[in-house]
Amino acid sequence: MSLKTFHIVFVTVSVLLMLVIAAWNFGNYRDNGTQADLTWGVVSVIAAVGLLIYGKIFLRKFKNVSYL
Amino acid sequence: MDIPYTVNPRSDTGLYNAKVGIWLFLASEVMLFGAFFSAYILLRVTAQQGFWPDVADGWPHGLLNIPIGTFNTAVLISSSVTVVMAWMALKENNFPKFRNFMLFTVACALGFLGIKTFEYKEKFSHYVIRTTDGKVVTGHFDVDGKSPLFWTLDTVKSKNIEKLKVEVDIPNRYRFPVGMQVPEDIHKAHAEGRHHDERVIEVSQIDSLKAFIPSTHPFFAIYFTMTFLHGLHVLGGAIVLAYFTFIGTDLWRKNPEQFTNRIEVGGLFWHFVDLVWIFLFPVVYLL
Incomplete structure (x- = not known):
């Protein structure tokens, strides 16, 4: 597995982490109504989307590099 | 002597040797x-x-x-x-x-x-203090303007300190997992920017005093490890x-x-x- 493939795995796991953090923050917001939790939840979703876009750009830029 | 397959892949693995080595x-x-x-x-x-x-x-x-x-x-x-x-x-x-x-x-x-x-x-400068009346608090304290690290009750006694001015923690909202509501008084304290209560504790009334170190709780042991x-x-x-x-x-x-x-x-x-x-x-x- 090349660094390219491992980086794709890494970005995928990072996106999942951001979604977990977002869910955790939204859960806290639901329970307590704290504005900061809502803000951090939205920031986490934006980070997840940003990482997805980055992943797509990365794949385009590294299309000539082997997955092995 | 040249080390083989540092650049070109081996025919049997399809990889150069260092890559096989790092994955192992x-x-x-x-x-x-x-x-x-x-x-x-x-x-x-x-x-x-x-x-x-x-x-x-x-x-x-x-x-x-x-x-x-x-x-x-x-x-x-x-x-x-x-x-x-x-x-x-x-x-x-x-x-x-x-x-x-x-x-x-x-x-x-x-x-x-x-x-x-x-x-x-x-x-290391955060302490859990148990008093003789069975109560327990967590927080920080200063001695001569510094937050001491790794102190125990014996350290406090050896320095002939009679009273500790402790910044007792008001639990933050992260202490309450998802699905559990933060009590109103705690919510209000943090909203007012109050994160600690100052309390003077007599050393003679302290049963135990431990920093947040591995021996204090299994959580700290596994966290630090x-x-x-x-x-x-x-x-x-x-x-x-x-x-x-x-x-x-x-x-x-x-x-x-x-x-x-x-x-x-x-x-x-x-x-x-x-x-x-x-x-x-x-x-x-x-x-």
């Missing part, structure tokens, strides 16, 4: 960290209901600094992006660009370790990447392909270290 090493690392993760989860699920220190065998939920942990996660994710960019710069034959990306990666590693050191220091082990990996990775950036650059002039492969191997290790943190952060800080 990373497989052993998965087993090492996997054992600690298993230990953590077992300790977590077998802890009694309720929060430590109110419940002696409970779990000290929410005692870690989540905003700082989140920031450190962002630092490590950024460093993984730049290490790949550095490798790509070498493939494009652009050494100055490689060096810039590597400098950023090493700076991120040092930043991560600096923040972790701050977090550790904060824990896992994060320190991870920190050692970050330090090791930073040293190797810094070596390629500053000292080991002669190889780039002699054999650029081999140098590029070495950076790929370093990048694989760096990604593994960052991936461990991606799992460590939610498990230790949020669960």
Whole structure:
């Protein structure tokens, strides 16, 4: 597995982490109504989307590099 | 004697030797960290209901600094992006660009370790105090304007201190897991910017005084073991990447392909270290 493939795995796991953090923050917001939790939840979703876009750009830029 | 297959792949594996070597090493690392993760989860699920220190065998939920942990996660994710960019710069034959990306990666590693050191220091000066009337509080105290580290009740007594002015923690909202409401008085205190209550405690009334160190609670034992082990990996990775950036650059002039492969191997290790943190952060800080 090349660094390219491992980086794709890494970005995928990072996106999942951001979604977990977002869910955790939204859960806290639901329970307590704290504005900061809502803000951090939205920031986490934006980070997840940003990482997805980055992943797509990365794949385009590294299309000539082997997955092995 | 030349080491074979440093650039070209072996016909049987389809990979150059260093890549096979790093993946074998990373497989052993998965087993090492996997054992600690298993230990953590077992300790977590077998802890009694309720929060430590109110419940002696409970779990000290929410005692870690989540905003700082989140920031450190962002630092490590950024460093993984730049290490790949550095490798790509070498493939494009652009050494100055490689060096810039590597400098950023090493700076991120040092930043991560600096923040972790701050977090550790904060824990070593954070105390759980049990009084003779059965009550228990957590908080910080100052002696001569400094927050003492690793003190015990014997240390306090040996210094002939009669009273401690303790900044007793008001539990933050992270102490209450998802699904549990924060009590109104605690909510109000934080909304007013009040995070501590100042309290004077007579030393003669203290039953025990312990810093947040590994021997205080199994959580701290596993937390410090896992994060320190991870920190050692970050330090090791930073040293190797810094070596390629500053000292080991002669190889780039002699054999650029081999140098590029070495950076790929370093990048694989760096990604593994960052991936461990991606799992460590939610498990230790949020669960």
